[in-house]
Amino acid sequence: MSSFILCAVLLWGLPWCVSADRNDRPVIGVLAQEVYEPKPNQSAYIAASYVKFVEAAGARVVPVMINQTLEDYTKLFNSINGILYPGGGVSIISSGYQRAAKIFYNLAIEANKRGDHFPVWGTCLGFEQLVYLTSGKFSLSHTNTSGVALPLNFTEDAKGSRMFKGFPPELMAALASEPLTENSHQWSLATRTYNTNEDLKNFYKVLSTNTDGTVEFVSTFEAYDYPIYGTQWHPEKNAFEWTRPYIPHSPAAVKATFYMAEFFVSEARKSFHRFESVEEENKALIYNHSPVYTGTKGAFEQIYLF
DSSP: OHHHHHHHHHHHTSOSOOBTTBOSSOEEEEEOEEEEEEETTEEEEEEHHHHHHHHTTTOEEEEEOSSOOHHHHHHHHTTOSOEEEOOOSSOSSSSHHHHHHHHHHHHHHHHHHTTOOOOEEEETHHHHHHHHHHHSSOOOEEEEEEEEEEOOEEOTTSTTSTTTTTSOHHHHHHHHHSOOEEEEEEEEEEHHHHHHOHHHHHHEEEEEEEESSSOEEEEEEEESSSSEEEESSOTTHHHHOOSSTTSOOSHHHHHHHHHHHHHHHHHHTTOOOOOSSHHHHHHHSGGGSOOEEOTTTSSSSEEEEO
16 A cells, blocks of 8 residues: 555656657647627637637647737747637738737747747638738638538648648548538638749648639648648538538548647647646636537537637
8 A cells, every 4th residue: 555655646746748759738729809799898709619629639728819918928829839720700901810810920930940849720711811921911812612511632742741641541532532621711812822922832832722613722731841730621610510501520521620630739749838837827728718609699509708
């Protein structure tokens, strides 16, 4: 009994992150955005599916509030291990969402240049935000892609990409042949725009494209030199959103959700940012907030309101 107690005490004293090159307690920020009709104490929201997406792969979430100071954002940047820019409907040129996204994007670029690994992920609106931040101008084209599931047209670079190289061959085949990626956007990065914009072409490697029948557009990319990733489609919806009939829920579709999440969280595990104390970390986590059920009247099953 005494040896068991000693062993338990020794184990309790070990650091939670025992690997020298892996953080097994990653915390990822999910960026909030303005609500359409603000009310007292309800001026911003996060769709709960993005939180579940990250949590499903073994990370915790901190909401990144809009309209905070640069000092606040810098402190939070040094406390979390990655950030996700979610889809939505606010301006990528002028909004609280845009301002926060720009600050974290610039901080991430500078950190990664120093060898301080910090991943950034953009989904739908977040993908478009990354395009704007990298090109410095509005470079999107209107497409008829609001509420449609599509197969991915993989490029030659997809197979050796960081994002997809760990996917099983059967899942890659399914993504290429079945409508597993849900699109809910009216603006896209046309392939012809990408090919003629040196800022975008030199920064991002295109992993997949799609078309609305008229315009071919970039649907997945990753940065060449930074852990910055974007999908114009919604990997989180397949497993966690049920309000729209065009969202795919097949086994392959759900598997795509979790492989995408696992990849992003694996990138966050390479970051060793941390909060100054356990108390500060606990206070920041989204566990301090409760999601609201909106599935009967909104586009999301649940949202967090701030």
